[in-house]
Amino acid sequence: GAGVSQSPSNKVTEKGKDVELRCDPISGHTALYWYRQSLGQGLEFLIYFQGNSAPDKSGLPSDRFSAERTGGSVSTLTIQRTQQEDSAVYLCASSLDRGLNTEAFFGQGTRLTVV
């Protein structure tokens, strides 16, 4: 595709339910990031994938959060037993990662609301 695609755009879920958020990065991009942004706040790093290397999961806030990236392309962020504080916009980004001097391309995000 032309850009990073995220689905769904919006998700309303009941507290305690599990949710899956999907990210389709730009074809050929080896690096993929997940961030979370609460209303009016900055971006909180969650997890980073780079090629076949072990992902950097240092930003995941609890063990209810997990993510995987299959075949080095599509990524899924899963939140189990959702809580109201999980409500936020979840942003995915990808980059070519040609060394450090590369820009990240963002999707439009998934707005998650836990009621």
Place this chain on the structure above:
Amino acid sequence: SQQGEEDPQALSIQEGENATMNCSYKTSINNLQWYRQNSGRGLVHLILIRSNEREKHSGRLRVTLDTSKKSSSLLITASRAADTASYFCATPGASGSARQLTFGSGTQLTVLP
């Protein structure tokens, strides 16, 4: 804590005026990037300045970098109402993975027509 901290948190100016936003960071960097975000959705990359550069221009944007002070500024000249957005600085290699991008808390710019 955030690697980059933007200043001010919010800025309101009249159309045609210049807008200056600042970013401070804590660790050594290879480059610093500025992004723009409309309406709390996806971010768009504006400009990247490398650590060996002091100033860079792109259209109405001018970015400076002072590695001795660990700070950067973004200047938008002749602002337009369409420039209203949140602006974030980001640096790679701030923590964890060397390539992980860490974002500041952003400056909300409002340009009044």
